[in-house]
Amino acid sequence: MIEISIQKQLQSSEGEMLLDLQVRAERKSLVTLYGKSGAGKTSILRMLAGLMTPDKGRIMVNGSAWFDSERGIDQPPQKRKIGFVFQDYALFPNMTVKDNLIFAGGGDSENIVKDLIELTELKALENRKPGTLSGGQQQRVALARALVQRPEILMLDEPLSALDREMRLKLQHYILDLHREFELTTILVSHDISEILKMSDRIIELDHGKVVREGTPGEVFTSREISGKFQFTGEVIEIKKQDFLYIISILIGKDLVKVIADEKEGSGLQPGDKVLVASKAFNPVIRKIE
Amino acid sequence: MNILPGKIEDLKVSGSLTFLSVDVSGTKFSVVVIDTPETAVYLKKGNDVKVIFKETEVIIGVGSQHQISLQNKLPGRVVSVESGELLCRLSIETQVGIINSIITANAVNKLRLKEGVDVTAMIKTNEMMLSE
Numbered sequence: 001m002i003e004i005s006i007q008k009q010l011q012s013s014e015g016e017m018l019l020d021l022q023v024r025a026e027r028k029s030l031v032t033l034y035g036k037s038g039a040g041k042t043s044i045l046r047m048l049a050g051l052m053t054p055d056k057g058r059i060m061v062n063g064s065a066w067f068d069s070e071r072g073i074d075q076p077p078q079k080r081k082i083g084f085v086f087q088d089y090a091l092f093p094n095m096t097v098k099d100n101l102i103f104a105g106g107g108d109s110e111n112i113v114k115d116l117i118e119l120t121e122l123k124a125l126e127n128r129k130p131g132t133l134s135g136g137q138q139q140r141v142a143l144a145r146a147l148v149q150r151p152e153i154l155m156l157d158e159p160l161s162a163l164d165r166e167m168r169l170k171l172q173h174y175i176l177d178l179h180r181e182f183e184l185t186t187i188l189v190s191h192d193i194s195e196i197l198k199m200s201d202r203i204i205e206l207d208h209g210k211v212v213r214e215g216t217p218g219e220v221f222t223s224r225e226i227s228g229k230f231q232f233t234g235e236v237i238e239i240k241k242q243d244f245l246y247i248i249s250i251l252i253g254k255d256l257v258k259v260i261a262d263e264k265e266g267s268g269l270q271p272g273d274k275v276l277v278a279s280k281a282f283n284p285v286i287r288k289i290e
Numbered sequence: 291m292n293i294l295p296g297k298i299e300d301l302k303v304s305g306s307l308t309f310l311s312v313d314v315s316g317t318k319f320s321v322v323v324i325d326t327p328e329t330a331v332y333l334k335k336g337n338d339v340k341v342i343f344k345e346t347e348v349i350i351g352v353g354s355q356h357q358i359s360l361q362n363k364l365p366g367r368v369v370s371v372e373s374g375e376l377l378c379r380l381s382i383e384t385q386v387g388i389i390n391s392i393i394t395a396n397a398v399n400k401l402r403l404k405e406g407v408d409v410t411a412m413i414k415t416n417e418m419m420l421s422e
Binding site (some may be wrong): 107218226228229242243244247260262264265278280281282283 | 291322323324325329332342344345346372373374375377379390392416417418419420421
């Protein structure tokens with residue numbers, strides 16, 4: 001269990017901001033920090049990692065204090081059992097995949113490196129240098145490297161946002177497998193709602209350094225705006241008028257869909273508008289793709 | 291979209307589904323949603339909600355007596371017909387206000403729908419959405 005109860009005055013692009021929050025993450029759970037940029041998500045990770053010092057408060061991890069301003073405790077980063085994966089992979093370019101992992105593990109890491117290479121299916125690539133790998137492959141190496149030291153907490157700061165969708169789906173799968181296999185408590189920072197829904201046990205939504213919503217993905221993201229369960233957000237690409245109707249093309253993720261709209265709805269829209277598309281869940285048909 | 295303000299009069303939960311009766315100025319609408327008072331707190335007797343349905347889901351019958359499975363029936367009168375080549379848009383004055391319906395031009399011709407004709411606008415229970 002991670003219990004964070006901290007205050008920190010931060011300089012954001014919009015001026016001063018007081019980060020003041022209490023968050024908890026159950027052991028072995030995957031918790032996502034969600035919110036606009038500048039909300040304080042990365043600062044929380046940095047304070048958990050010991051790379052930034054809170055002004056006041058406590059950080060308890062599985063019963064031991066990593067930080068406690070009252071008791072004057074502030075464990076250095078190397079004493080905190082964490083693994084970190086960022087958007088950029090930060091691998092050593094002059095070392096092979098395997099050597100990158102061994103170097104991160106220090107002595108005695110042969111066995112775990114072997115396990116990790118197997119789990120992340122990097123065997124065929126283990127003697128290659130990072131520069132010869134695709135983005136997804138490099139991120140797999142970065143993920144394996146984050147776990148070499150057998151951390152208790154894995155922190156993922158938008159790890160997949162530079163990857164294309166297909167690669168993201170694959171990496172999500174690897175992350176979930178490793179999260180379970182290593183019994184990690186994982187903190188993910190992500191903006192991708194489908195990713196959050198797929199991965200998270202809990203979501204903590206932040207705004208201006210405060211927790212604004214918290215709960216399971218269902219609780220946080222089930223839009224109460226409208227009851228339709230077949231619901232997406234997308235961007236208007238094209239609007240065609242035909243008689244009294246509008247045919248509106250909307251990009252949802254990678255897919256272009258078309259929606260018929262009446263004059264009242266269609267006339268208020270412009271290409272580029274973000275829209276909510278909702279339908280009753282009774283309408284769609286489902287077909288397995290062979 | 292047709293949007294009508296109403297009040298939840300009754301609700302029946304079964305598994306993940308809730309069947310609601312919503313009163314819109316004296317007319318009862320039946321609505322079924324994949325939500326329960328646990329997943330959507332606004333599903334509560336007496337709460338104000340909006341009933342929403344698309345024009346293309348409004349079925350038109352001539353007259354007012356129909357032996358039909360549709361639960362939501364609104365007797366009214368056609369006040370305008372806008373015709374396209376394939377589709378037509380009808381505005382129907384009912385007890386709950388103007389309801390718009392988009393149906394095929396063929397259907398409009400067959401049923402001889404025009405201004406002043408008495409019709410019933412009908413919407414399937416599972417085409418009705420709710421909003422707070």
